[in-house]
Structures are given as C-alpha cells and as structure tokens.
Amino acid sequence: MSNVGATLLPVLxxxxxxxxxxxxxxxxxxxRGYALFFLSACVGFGLVSGSYLVCEFVQAYVPALFQAWEQFAPANDGHAGTFIGSFLLSIALLGLNVTTSEDEQSRKVVQDEGNDLEYLLNDSLERAKLVLVVLRDRQVYVGFVTSNVDPNSxxxxxxxxxVASGYRTPETRHVRITTRYTNVLREISEHGDGPKHVRLDDLNVVIPADHISAVSYFNTGIEHLFDEKVPSVSDNSDGEDFLSPGQ
Known part of the structure; x- marks a missing residue:
C-alpha cells in the first residue's frame, strides 16, 4: 500500500x-467543506492513536494474533498496519449506536442547534400540542405534528x-377555517377507519419547510384570529370544544 493511500485511511x-x-x-x-474535512482529520488522528495502542497491546499480550496481523500488513511497510487498523477501529466504534437511537439524537440536535421552526415543531411533536401552520400561499392547517424537519435529510x-384546514384572507389576514376533520378522526379512533375506508395516514399533509410562512401553537380560545363572520373554533351552538364530538 502506498504511503499516500495509507495516510488517507484515518481521514476516511x-x-x-x-x-x-x-x-x-x-x-x-x-x-460543509473544510470544516467537515478538518473534523474528520481530527477524529482520524484519534483513531490512529487508538490503533497504535491496540497494536502495541496485541503485540505484547497476544503475539500469535499480532503475527497473523503482520501477514496482512507487514511491519516493514511503514505504518500501513496502524493506518488500516484506524479504519477498522472506526467501524468497530459504530457499536456505540446500540446505546442510543437515531430519533433520540435527532431530537437532541434540534434542541441544541435547531432554529426556532424546528424547535417549535419538535416541542409540538413531543407534547402532542396543536399547531397552526400558515403557508406562503395563505393556505392554513391546524393539526398535530407527526414528523419534524429531519436534520439528517x-x-x-x-x-x-x-384537524382543520382553511386559508388566510388577503385583506384582513384573518384565518378562515373551511374544513374540519374531527368527525373523521373520531370514527377512525372508534372503528379503525373512517368513511369510505379513510385511514389516519390519509389525513397527513407533508409541508416543505421553505413553504411555511408562520407557525404557532394553536389555542382554541384565541377567537381574535378568526373572521367575525366565521364561527371561531371555540364558538359553536353547543359551547363544545373544537376537538369534541359533534363538530
């Protein structure tokens, strides 16, 4: 193995x-770019150090295994064995993945480094809170977040x-709710599917982050968001809550 190829292995x-x-x-x-390369090189240096220590330990305490390793990476071929070992060590360290899950770490990244949009959506997802989402084309959705912006994608x-949908009027910027899905959601909850075999997944809507104009927690008591000519979510003849039966 060439020296250049061997020295690239720790970075890889x-x-x-x-x-x-x-x-x-x-x-x-x-x-991006140099920041990622520099961090990879720093980790690679640590892997080389770890690989060297492992080689020294094996040579001292498991000589038979060390001799077998020399057949694969001769000691007289520079430090190729140590460099190859550093790459193998990076694979072995992936065993750390069993101690946590992708979802757990994804949420942690959003909490630590996410923007306000990611944080609000993540909080709504974890606490099962209603959100009001306004798109750039003035389309409006009220519902529960079932999947947040993925930092891995x-x-x-x-x-x-x-739970409901509508639009924002261009003149007053008030929100008009035109469709409510509470009856369908209730039937799905009670019977497993809704009218015409509608499933829960059928009520999901995927929204690109760059299409979102505004997001806020949704409180069924904030009537001032709605046009006076349209009943607010808490204003109905029976005085029932927005999510209660009968809507």
Whole structure:
C-alpha cells in the first residue's frame, strides 16, 4: 500500500465514523467543506492513536494474533498496519449506536442547534400540542405534528395530521377555517377507519419547510384570529370544544 493511500485511511475512517455514528451524524451533516474535512482529520488522528495502542497491546499480550496481523500488513511497510487498523477501529466504534437511537439524537440536535421552526415543531411533536401552520400561499392547517424537519435529510419538511384546514384572507389576514376533520378522526379512533375506508395516514399533509410562512401553537380560545363572520373554533351552538364530538 502506498504511503499516500495509507495516510488517507484515518481521514476516511474519521469521516465514516462521524457520518454513521448516531451521536455525531446529525451534527456533521450540517457542516460543509473544510470544516467537515478538518473534523474528520481530527477524529482520524484519534483513531490512529487508538490503533497504535491496540497494536502495541496485541503485540505484547497476544503475539500469535499480532503475527497473523503482520501477514496482512507487514511491519516493514511503514505504518500501513496502524493506518488500516484506524479504519477498522472506526467501524468497530459504530457499536456505540446500540446505546442510543437515531430519533433520540435527532431530537437532541434540534434542541441544541435547531432554529426556532424546528424547535417549535419538535416541542409540538413531543407534547402532542396543536399547531397552526400558515403557508406562503395563505393556505392554513391546524393539526398535530407527526414528523419534524429531519436534520439528517437535505429534504426539509414536516408532516402534520390535519384537524382543520382553511386559508388566510388577503385583506384582513384573518384565518378562515373551511374544513374540519374531527368527525373523521373520531370514527377512525372508534372503528379503525373512517368513511369510505379513510385511514389516519390519509389525513397527513407533508409541508416543505421553505413553504411555511408562520407557525404557532394553536389555542382554541384565541377567537381574535378568526373572521367575525366565521364561527371561531371555540364558538359553536353547543359551547363544545373544537376537538369534541359533534363538530
């Protein structure tokens, strides 16, 4: 193995570990260019040091295994064995993934480094709180967040389980609710599916993050958001809540 090829292995191992380890993958995928290369090189240096220590330990305490390793990477071939070992060590360290999940680390990244949109959507997802989403074309959705913007994906979108939908008037900027899905949601909850075999997934809407104009928590008591000519979500003849039966 050439010296150039061998010395690139630690950097490659560092990148491989950072990219696939649950603890780091969501952070590094927000990095670009030289920042990612420099971090990979730093991790690669640590892998080389670890590989060297492992080789020294095996040579001292498991000589038979060390001799077998020398057949694969002769000691007289520079430090190729140590460099190859650093890449293998990066693979072995991926065993850390069993101690956590992608979803757990994804939420942690949003809490630590996410923008306000990601944080609000994540909080709504964890606390099962209604949100009001206004799109750039003035379309409006009220619902529960079922999937947040994924820090691991270049496609930034959120998924909302619709409870109601409508639009924002261009003149007054008030919100008009035109469709409510509470009856369908109730039937699905009670019978497993809704009218015409509508399933819960059928009420999900996928919204690209760059199409969102505004997001807020939705409180069924904020009547001032709605046009006076349209009943607000808490204003109905029976005085029932927006999510209660009968709507």
């Amino acid at each position: 191992g560092g990148f491989f570990f950072l990219y696939f380890c649950h603890y780091t993958r969501f952070y590094v995928r927000r990095l 270049k496609k930034e979108y959120a998924r909302i389980l619709k």
